[in-house]
Amino acid sequence: MHAVVTVTGKDKKGIIAEVSRFLAEKNANIEDISQTILGEYFAMIMLVDISGIQEELSVLAKECAEMGKQIGMSVHVQHEDIFNAMHNI
């Protein structure tokens, strides 16, 4: 089972480190990362294997959003199926 983690906000040092550390603690495995800087704007999208997480995905999503707030970023965690449904036929 996979989730997509999206991190957006103003660029600064240590964003990837912080998010990766958090996901590792939750036993989520990062499988793919795509990251760009547009001006001062940081955008990162990760594909994460969540089969090993101990909590419900909705709880992890809430905690990630909270962690994002602490580092001044907007962090979304969503089941990959929503993107497959909306963007693939």
Place this chain on the structure above:
Amino acid sequence: MFNKFDVLETINMVEKEHLDIRTITMGISLLSCIRATAKETADAVYDIVCKKAENIVKTAADLSGEYGIPIVNKRVSVTPVSLITAGFPEEAPLIGRALDRAAHTLGIDFLGGYSALVHKGTADYEEKFLRTIPETLATTERLCSSVNVGSSKSGINMDAVRQMGEIIKETARLTEKNDGLGCAKLVVFCNAVEDNPFMAGAFHGVGEADTVINVGVSGPGVVEHALKSIPDADLTEVAETIKRTAFKITRAGQLIAKEASQRLGARFGIVDLSLAPTPARGDSVAAILEEVGLESVGTHGTTAILAMLNDAVKKGGVMASSRVGGLSGAFIPVSEDIGMIEAAEAGKITLDKLEAMTCVCSVGLDMIAISGSTSASTISAMIADEAAIGMVNNKTTAVRVIPAPGKKVGEWVNFGGLLGRAPVMPVHESSAEKFISRGGLIPAPIHSFKN
């Protein structure tokens, strides 16, 4: 596989363009709850609704958290209550209040189905049931009521139309402290559908399975935003863009509907492809029409754009979902759409134009405040006009007007929340009393004889 632009587009739709699943509605059959007395029936109804929909609120919260899409309303629709109270119609309010209690226990937003289907004739028990609607709506909070008075196949039951004018007036009187709020929970249909997830008109048809999940998607803001990116496109491209956007929105609804029905142990009913506005800015159907090129909704050209919008939404949505149903189209409730509210306030949209718009979109004269002094026969005549449009055009039409007690044209009614606020709009003053007092049945049109 999706790419990063797809991901960011979805997130933008939710964060900036008000994409949401407007409602998960569980349809529950109450036919197994009929007992010898009203009290026993009310108890059975309360139990079955609480049991079947026990997890609907939690499941909606889980799905919303997992997929990152807000699910705004959790609702239940039930078998038309007139059918299960046929043996004791005067005591139907007992069942109505039991349903309202169940809605509170479950924590759901609305429960629909205090309804009667009288499109060909009103049975004695139905006539008595209809008379209980005002009191029931005045003594409940989350219960919604609907009455089907006509169909393309059977014609229009004008006796019921006359009675509904009086019932709407009485409902307004009994809820006058809240500007006639009861009328916002009462809708009169022609060609009512049995799987509609939207309120106030949802009920669980007798042709439906025992327990089903119907999902209503929304997203006028997403469509408006998509159109903003093509300001100079011709109308072929505009229609195509609406179609593509509707496809994406509906796919989200389809996914949620499938998951929700699985988790709740119910059948997947339908996805209703409706563009349902809210009073929030950026979530308006009127704004889409204006984005296409109107100075204000209500001016000449409104009907044409609405027809195109309604059709494109259906075409995109049908492709995206395995089971489409409900009302499926664009809603034009006045008090629930900021663009409509502003046009009504400025006198730029009239009831006559709204009536014309209902010929080409789903539903009808919806959430319109009129003067409290409007006569019952005038309200009945409005219902008759809408029912005629529905009957002849083989589509659902409805009337949900609020004759706000003590309020005159230009004054405001305010219902709060998703029901919104609206200025009192003028109606024609010439009487239709004689027409309405004739009663009888307006026969079905010739093109209904298809057998």
